[in-house]
Each structure stands twice: as structure tokens, then as C-alpha cells.
Amino acid sequence: MTMTVQDIRSEFLEFFKKHGHEHVRSSSLVPDNDPTLMFANSGMVQFKNVFTGAETRPYTRATTAQKCVRAGGKHNDLDNVGYTARHHTFFEMMGNFSFGDYFKEDAIAFAWELVTKNLAMPKDKLLVTVHSSDEEAAAIWRKVAGLPDSKILRIPTNDNFWMMGDTGPCGPCSEIFYDQGDKLAGGPPGSPDQDGDRFLEFWNLVFMQFEQEPDGQGGYIRKPLPKPSIDTGMGLERATALIQGKYSNYDIDLLRSIIEHVADLTGVSPDGDQAAAHRVIADHLRACSFLMADGVMPSNEGRGYVLRRIMRRAMRYAHMLGAKDPVIYKLVPTLVAKMGEAYPELKRAEGLVTETLKIEESRFKRTLETGLRLLEDETQKLSGGKKLAGDVAFKLYDTYGFPLDLTQDALRAKSIEVDVDGFNAAMEKQRDQARKSWAGSVDSKMDKIWFDILDQVGPSEFLGYETESAEGQIRCLVKDGKVVDAVNTGDDVRLVTNQTPFYGESGGQVGDIGVIRTADGAEMRVTDTQKMLGKLFVHVGTVEKGKFKTGDTVEMRVDHANRTAIRSNHSVTHLLHEALRRVLGPHVAQKGSRQDASRTRFDINHPAAITAEQIDAIGASYRWARRRKARTSRSRSSCAAARMRGARAISAFSRS
């Protein structure tokens, strides 16, 4: 019987477990150990610091099935998804890793055995590439696999040098290809027509030997790693397609079951001229669901905006399939049935994902149709070769909620481009106006400096729903009201990073306290965190030792006991509010509140003095609600926001 995705995933993990590898769970899609990455884009990301020697683990061999998203940053596949047989925003990468344990010889032997025995791929269909400088790897392939030189191709380019991003561990690599036969066009790797579909790469073995770092002058330097290591990545969807004899990844059992569900819901054939729409929806459903399960929620900034772009792209395609009502949320059970066992976080988040997709799609549907009509009218006016005006694309963005790439995608079939410079100029103009109007508002006393900083460094990404410690990169340092490049022992500073687990004061809840450190041992005590202009998280505190510079990578750790105490006091306000409404009446509205680690204050409006009896009744009602909450709160663990704040009402929607 043909192996399913589930079988192949298990076979891979079991094989490496049998060879002494620790099975490590997939990390979150939001890397908390790498501030330079938007999403985990390969299996090695969670081990980055293990390769460089900054972190040690109790094992030197590991194997994972890693959730990956490539939809932003260096590896971005969003535009191609739907139009090719293999691009995805979300995919699974199977990997085996050696941290200074085995190197090339064993990595090649393991891969060859698994592929040819356990996964039963025919040897005569396989060929490999090595970097042209790596004769050692070529010799091992000859010895281990018995491949002739004609099937060991030397590639001189960066195709055979793998890098996670601009910085981080990297090294030459060797890739395994499958020849799908001459019914498909394309030449072998390294040939002029290598981009054809015939020869398909499905497993990349990276011989990790270097760490790339900024050289401080705008360039990069490569340092050898403490010990040569191994990082491999096998695309699960690709390997499955080959094993199941399918040309397209979208025809493998897992994705096909989602596509068939789309076809059932819309009544449109998955194999006709709307096939791309089915593929987009199946792919994007996975990306959106897994991102939300990892705490990313749709928003207009950073990761949340990438999520929203993916969601809306899927929604436009659902609309093209004629869906009158929201449909994407209806697909969640099929996805959970197929992947919930391997990724229990998906099962836990099922309710949150379903509700959020439903609300987002209902909202977007209200403007989608009008926006598409406007786009249609505007493109009809365009004569041959003309671009869509930037201000039209901006209006679609600003009024109708069309991300720029959605407009570009919608025009793709007509080969019309968007004037992107014009779009950016319109965006800039609007920002300027917002800035001016803000300057005249009640907040004008706010230091002007924060507007400039926000413009320069962009909003901070908040990771604190998921984690209390993470790495960040210093984007800005402020001392004595001025931006500075570095701060030293004894300085009182305000420090801004690109991402942070520190909660910034807002909604009556005080900011987190904790500590921020560099790898060189510099330490800052954070005594408060402020959210400025609604988007910028500013860590306030004193440098206790060492030096911090803009651009430094720092480890950020929230004071756990303090966070827990604030969280409990935050829960108190919800329960108290309920008790007050029960006793005094439904008119009781919250007028303000403040929680810190030791107490909570809750302001209300009520037209009369509260009597002693009423106070007793409020106390009793509060105690009753608290007991009830203790019994029910366990079932809400899927909502990241609730996890952090311990809130009674889950506000997955208010965060959008």
C-alpha cells in the first residue's frame, strides 16, 4: 500500500530515533531565538545557537518534523503559491541534525539508506549535487551509494551553499534529486534548463561549517563553527509526491483531502481551470491555522500582517470560486483530522482558529466585492502596457483592505502591473497627515522623539503571549531624551528591540519588568515597559554592567513571578466586574482600572453610595465566580492571549 504523509513522517522520525537521534518537537513558527527571522523557515532554526556553541543540549543528534512558513523575509514563496506544483507558504521539513557528532560520511549514508530502503525510491532515478569545491562529498557519494560520476553533479553556485538568512550558521550542501522521466520538461541541476520540472530536489544535506556575522562595515564575515555539524532538510510534501507517484504536491493525500473539501463546499471541480484557486486555499488554510496556533493573530503590523495577507489572498480565491458566505473556517476540521495528531497545538487551537477565520472572512467579504469592482473599472480604463496608478492601489488598501500583493495578484492574469512607487508615496503622505493631526491632539505632550523612532525602526513585535524569554535585536537606544548608539554601566536608558516578550503598559495593566543581556555579559535591569504610540515597546531601566550597542542581539527575560502576579490581578478585574454587575445592575461599566503585581484598582460609575449589604453581596458573588472560573479555565488554554492574561472573556477578535 502506498505510504501516506503520516506514514512517511513517522518512518523518517523512527529511522533517526533508531540511529540514536533525539526526537525534538517542532519549534513554534515564531522564532524566539532569532530576532532576524520572521518565521521558522527550516528545521535548523531552533538549533541555531546549538550549532554556534552558544547553547548546549543533552544530546548531539536530533530529528524533527518542523513547521515552516516562507512568506516574508529572505525566503518568500507567497506570490508563486497556487501557480506551481510545489510552492507553499506552509510546509513541513523533515530533518536530522548532528551537533559536532557525525559529519558528511554518516549524513550521506543515513540519507541513502532511508531513501532507498525505508522509502523504497528506485536507485536508478536518483542523482545528487555537491558544491564544486567539495570533492570529499563527491567521493563519499561514490563510495556509499555507488553512484557514477555522471550522477554526482558539481555545482559552483550558491545553489549548493545554504544560508538561513544574512547571518547565522551556514555551509556547502549536497542535494538529492529524483528524475521524474522525460515526460516532463527540464534538464539536470546546473544545466541551462534546470528550472524545468523533470529533476526534482527533495532533500538537502547541509554540511554546517561556518557562522556568518555582520562585519560592522555593512558587509559580512564567515567564522568557522566550533565543530563541523549536520543540518538536513527533506520537504515532506515533495518526498510524498514522489513516493505517491504524483506530479504535484497538491495531489498528495493530505492536501488533496482539503482540496476535495473545498470542491464539496463550492461545487467547483478541483481539476478544471480553477485548480489554482483550490491550491491557494488548501495551502493558505494550513499557513493561517498553524500561525494562529502559534499565537500570531491577524493585524496590520509585522507577522500579524503577513498572516492577514495570506488569509485575504485565500479569501479572494474562495470568492472567485463563487462562495457567497465565508467558507475557509469550514475546512478547519479536515485539517485538524489530518494534522492534529502530529501537531497537538493545532488541535488545541481549533476553536480559536475557526472563530477567527470566520470573523475575518465575514468582515473582508463586506469590502472585497466592491474593491474588486473598483479594480475592474480602473483596469478597463488602462490602455496597453499602462500600470495601475499607485493612488488607486492605495485606496484599495486603505478603504477596502486589499494588501498590495492581493491587488498585484488580482492583476496578474491580465499582465497589468501596479505603480508601487506611487503606492508607497500615497502611504507616506497619509502617514505624514496622521503625524500632523496627532501632533495637534491631546497626546502632543508625548515626546516627538518617539514618532521619529517609530518611523525609523518600525513597530515592535510582541511575543509575550507565547513566551517569557526571547531574543531581540536592539533597534534604538535613548539616553537623556536623545538617541544614542551605545550605553554603558550606570546609564538610565530606554531600549527598543524589533521583538520582545515584555508586555508594554496598556489597558490598565502595568508593563513587565525583567532583565536584558548580551552574549558578552552586559546586563540591563528593566523596571518598566511602556507601549508608545500603540506600537513601540520601550524597555525602561538601568544598565547594571557592560555596554549595549544598536544592532546587538540580546536575550530578554521577563520576571516570571511578577508577570504571574499581574496576571492574577488582571483576572480579578473581570470577576469583580461581573460581581458588580450582578449586585448593582447591568449599568455598571468599567471606567478605568490598573493592575500591578500587588493590587488591582477598578473604577465604575454608579449613581448612589454602595451600602454595606451590597459590599457583602459583591464579595460573595465574586468568590462564587472565582470558584467557577477555577473549574472552567483549563478548557480555554487554546487562546494565547488568555493564557498570558488569564482573562475570563477570550478576546481573540479584539486583537485583530
Ligand code: SER
Ligand atoms: N537548512 C537546509 C534547508 O532548509 C537543510 O535543512 O534546506
